[in-house]
Amino acid sequence: MISSLATPFVPLRTLKSLKRKDGTEVVYRVPRRANQRAYGFCVHTSGSGVATRAAIFARNGKNPAQDTPEEVAIWCYSALWSYFTTYLIVNSGKLYAICDEDLRAPHAGFTDPTHRGLCLSGAWRQVCSPAGVRLWDARWPGRKSPAHLYPSRNPNEDFISVELVPLLKADATGSLFTPAQYGTLGRLIKDVQTRHGKVVLGHEDLNPFSGKHGRWDRSGGWDPGALRARPYFDWARVVV
Numbered sequence: 001m002i003s004s005l006a007t008p009f010v011p012l013r014t015l016k017s018l019k020r021k022d023g024t025e026v027v028y029r030v031p032r033r034a035n036q037r038a039y040g041f042c043v044h045t046s047g048s049g050v051a052t053r054a055a056i057f058a059r060n061g062k063n064p065a066q067d068t069p070e071e072v073a074i075w076c077y078s079a080l081w082s083y084f085t086t087y088l089i090v091n092s093g094k095l096y097a098i099c100d101e102d103l104r105a106p107h108a109g110f111t112d113p114t115h116r117g118l119c120l121s122g123a124w125r126q127v128c129s130p131a132g133v134r135l136w137d138a139r140w141p142g143r144k145s146p147a148h149l150y151p152s153r154n155p156n157e158d159f160i161s162v163e164l165v166p167l168l169k170a171d172a173t174g175s176l177f178t179p180a181q182y183g184t185l186g187r188l189i190k191d192v193q194t195r196h197g198k199v200v201l202g203h204e205d206l207n208p209f210s211g212k213h214g215r216w217d218r219s220g221g222w223d224p225g226a227l228r229a230r231p232y233f234d235w236a237r238v239v240v
């Protein structure tokens with residue numbers, strides 16, 4: 001529940017529903033298991049989408065109210081996209097709450113129905129990036145697959161989540177995220193863990209596939225980018 005968050009935050013308009021082009025309505029007020037603790041916490045980045053979109057807006061002089069990565073991210077996650085996370089941390093380290101922790105934010109899960117089967121059968125190791133598989137095994141020793149990292153069939157049910165808006169270019173350390181973002185992320189995770197389970201992972205740990213809805217490329221994971229030889233994201237900088 002947002003009201004119990006001790007970390008300073010700005011509440012965003014909670015999405016209640018989205019009208020599709022065909023007239024049907026997707027209702028987002030789907031509770032997770034009522035009053036139950038989430039299993040853990042999942043960290044995301046949108047990749048370069050938000051930062052690139054902001055740069056294009058700024059260059060074209062369009063949408064003056066939406067021309068910083070922060071404003072573009074808020075717009076994307078509160079109005080434009082049909083998927084979103086529980087929280088959002090922008091480059092300045094400011095924290096936004098998109099929806100209540102007891103709602104099921106549509107932030108992860110396999111959109112390709114064959115992917116869960118590939119994980120359960122073990123065949124994912126043959127079709128996913130070998131470099132990524134090696135790093136995944138090192139991070140999750142003895143675990144069978146991404147689908148074995150959570151108890152239900154749906155990670156949206158099991159994880160509270162946050163979106164980190166990336167920098168357009170990595171800094172000198174190779175990081176796509178600012179020290180302020182790492183600081184806020186650590187405080188947020190600690191805060192969320194007072195109410196929910198202790199497991200912390202990235203979207204790339206849950207979805208090893210490449211392509212449209214996958215979270216890996218040839219070098220490994222990019223969401224948020226820790227599972228690669230030259231990481232974009234460093235778990236060691238998240239002090240909980």
Ligand SMILES: [Zn+2]
Nearest residue numbers: 044045203223
């Ligand atoms: Zn993600």
